[in-house]
Amino acid sequence: MTDDDLQPLLANGWTRSDDGKAIDKTFRFRDFPAAFGFMTRAALHAEKADHHPEWSNTYNRVAVRLTTHDTGGLTDKDVALARAMDEAAG
Numbered sequence: 134m135t136d137d138d139l140q141p142l143l144a145n146g147w148t149r150s151d152d153g154k155a156i157d158k159t160f161r162f163r164d165f166p167a168a169f170g171f172m173t174r175a176a177l178h179a180e181k182a183d184h185h186p187e188w189s190n191t192y193n194r195v196a197v198r199l200t201t202h203d204t205g206g207l208t209d210k211d212v213a214l215a216r217a218m219d220e221a222a223g
């Protein structure tokens with residue numbers, strides 16, 4: 134996966150990890166219920182797609198890392214989940 138493939142995501146707040154094998158973004162919300170609502174919507178999408186984020190939540194922030202564990206790198210599944218998470222964030 135090249136930076137060109139990722140360009141729309143990189144222009145939308147995602148960054149590539151130092152080893153190039155993942156993309157990261159920290160989402161910020163008004164408060165904890167808003168952050169948790171996002172996580173709920175994203176979780177339903179992830180389960181449906183059978184592709185799951187690495188993430189952590191602190192109050193109104195959700196730090197996300199996407200990578201495909203099965204291949205040890207970035208795939209179209211990460212791009213699709215990133216798009217869905219941007220959508221779920223509103």
Ligand SMILES: C[C@H](O)[C@H](O)[C@H]1CNC2=NC(N)=NC(=O)C2=N1
Nearest residue numbers: 183184185186200201202203204
């Ligand atoms: C068995 C199951 O389909 C696999 O373990 C799926 C589940 N969710 C996954 N999520 C992510 N991010 N990477 C994977 O390789 C992956 N594999």
